[in-house]
Amino acid sequence: MRLVGPNGEQVGIVRVEDALRLAEEANLDLVEVAPMAKPPVAKLMDFGKYKYEAAMKAREARKNQVNTVIKEIKLRPKIDPHDYGTKKGHVERFLKAGDKVKVTIMFRGREQSRPELGRRLLERLATDIVELGYVESAPKQDGRNMIMVIAPTKKKSEAKAEQRRARDAAAQESVHEPEATPEATAAE
Numbered sequence: 001m002r003l004v005g006p007n008g009e010q011v012g013i014v015r016v017e018d019a020l021r022l023a024e025e026a027n028l029d030l031v032e033v034a035p036m037a038k039p040p041v042a043k044l045m046d047f048g049k050y051k052y053e054a055a056m057k058a059r060e061a062r063k064n065q066v067n068t069v070i071k072e073i074k075l076r077p078k079i080d081p082h083d084y085g086t087k088k089g090h091v092e093r094f095l096k097a098g099d100k101v102k103v104t105i106m107f108r109g110r111e112q113s114r115p116e117l118g119r120r121l122l123e124r125l126a127t128d129i130v131e132l133g134y135v136e137s138a139p140k141q142d143g144r145n146m147i148m149v150i151a152p153t154k155k156k157s158e159a160k161a162e163q164r165r166a167r168d169a170a171a172q173e174s175v176h177e178p179e180a181t182p183e184a185t186a187a188e
Helices: 016-026 047-064 081-096 109-113 115-128 156-176 182-187
Strands: 002-004 010-013 029-034 041-045 070-075 100-106 133-142 145-152
Touching: 016 029, 016 041, 029 047, 041 047, 070 081, 081 100, 081 115, 081 145, 100 115, 109 115, 115 133, 115 145
Parallel strands: 002 041, 070 100
Antiparallel strands: 002 010, 029 041, 100 145, 133 145
C-alpha cells in the first residue's frame, strides 16, 4: 500500500500493519483514498475533521445556489391603461427580485383575428421594462394565447445581495436616528 502523510507528503510503499501503527502513533485515521490503484493509496488524516470540512463546503455551495422561478402575468388585448400600469409594476417587481416573467395575452372570440394587438402590447411592455430585463423568447402565438418570456438583467443572487444590503442600511439608519423624548416633543 502506498502511504501519504498528513501534510500530503509521500511516505512510500509500506505494509498495512506498519501504516496502521503510524496512524496510531500520530493519533490519526488511516483512510484508503484510491482503492483501485496499483498499489492502493491510503492517507493519514483526521477523518472527523475531513468530513466536517466537506459538509461545510457542501453547505456553502447550497447557500450560493439559486433557484430560478418563472412568474406569470396574464393580460388581455383590450387592457385599461391603469390596469396595464399595475401589471407592469408587478413585472418590474418580479424582475427586480431576479425572477423570470412569462407574460401571457389571452385572446377571446373576435380578438383572435387581431393578434397584432397582443404583439403590440407585448412589445410596449418590453420597451417599458428594458432597463430591468430583456426578452428571452419573442412573442409567439400558442392557440388562444400569445406568450413572451422576459429574463432579468441581474442574476437572482445579485438581486438578493442588493436587497440584503438595502435592508441592512435601513436597519443602520433606524439605529442611528435620535429618538424623540417626551420632553423634547413637549417643548416644541
